[in-house]
Amino acid sequence: MQMIAEIVNQEIQVNKAIISAKEVSVFYREKQALNSVSLDIPENQITALIGPSGCGKSTFLRCLNRMNDTVEGCRVEGLITVEGQDIYAPSVDEVLLRARVGMVFQKPNPFPKSIYENVAYGPRIHGLARNKDELDDIVLTSLEKAGLLNEVRDRLNSTGTSLSGGQQQRLCIARALAVQPDIILMDEPCSALDPIATAKVEELIEELRENYTIIIVTHSMQQAARISQKTAFFHLGEIVEVGDTDQLFTSPKDSRTQGYITGRFG
């Protein structure tokens, strides 16, 4: 009985929401991109956002670290909290927010600087290291966590852009990790990678789950099914269905989810 209680407690622990979105609507000037979306993101899990192009999944992702602030004419309504704190409150410093809620983009976008500098840049501007040794330590640890250190140890001073596509993407992940985030947002991180590089990044994402909460937008349903624990299906700016990934891909409740994931017309 005690064991059962422990297991139940563990589940509650795992499922605690670190991000909570309530009735979030987003407008790009007059055009509404998201319509009253509510979603809880569980801590230390991988949540996949799927849906056809233009369904609002990337827009939603970008709300979670206020990336949409940079888009002119964009208006966000509703409440988004990260660990209970309203991230759109006036007191919130969005630069600090983006350090806590890191982001990896579709196309690897390393700075035109050395591999070392790519990773060191964030910790330096956030003042995370007191001296060169500490900075070295952060850079090496981040590269290691991103599964890249062994491949670049001897050439930390080469430019980031000299790496292969898959390595560049892992460099961008290392760069995100260097500022010690709790949450990492990934916007189609593998869409520009070949299958081997994709597998490596997926393996990395799986490992990162232990210490980070990950939200991934992907067009590959196989990828969502492979790596995520929770999946949300977006359609026309709304969440149609959200549930455990294994349930959603074996027995979706909504016919639109079924239509989309099985490759039928909506």
Added chain:
Amino acid sequence: MSKTGHIVRSFDDDLQELRNSIVEMGGLAEAQLSNAIRALIERDSSLAEETITADAIVDKMEQDIDALAIRMLALRNPVADDLRLVISALKIASLLERVADYAANLAKRVIALNMAPVIRPVSALPRMGELVRHMIDDILTAFVHADVELAFDVWRRDQEVDFLYDSMFRELLTYMMEDPRSITSCTHLIFMSKNIERIGDHMTNIAEIIIYQITGQAPMEKRPKGDNTSITMINNPFSGQSKE
């Protein structure tokens, strides 16, 4: 079953081929059972022989369905209702193959029975056979029309088969005690009724698979059962010792 087709139309063709194959195989298994029962009633050993030979066709169909399902899993990566259909087809094909095996076994025993004089309890067997044949028929209809209610109906109906089997088992035991010369034939009949009873069980398994395939959930309620032969003891009228 979704009303709209897949964007990749050849996927729909594959799914349809899979459905058709299951129905065809089920129809054949049903015919095998019918033929075995008819061979019993008419004491027709050559029909029994034909039934035994035809079992190979059903075996081949199972292999074909397996191959098609495996190919679809590898090439189409089916999910949701498509995945449930492919997995269901694999499982149903394997159960139908067993059904045909039981029918072939019935046919073999018909040939053995035909070498001995007719005995009375034979008459109850066709009734059981007809009941189970009807279950096969209905389960295939439930599969074709994605009819959950009909699948549940078949699922519950197995209890009647169990009751018939139970009473037949008792009748045959009594018969053997009364006339030891009937033991050979009666033993064959016990196995035959057991075979038919097992086909009924397989229909409930298929019903559960179909219910899962359509709804995404296995039936929650407990299935009614009526087979008590495993715990049946009949007092030997000659020994005078009661064990009950």
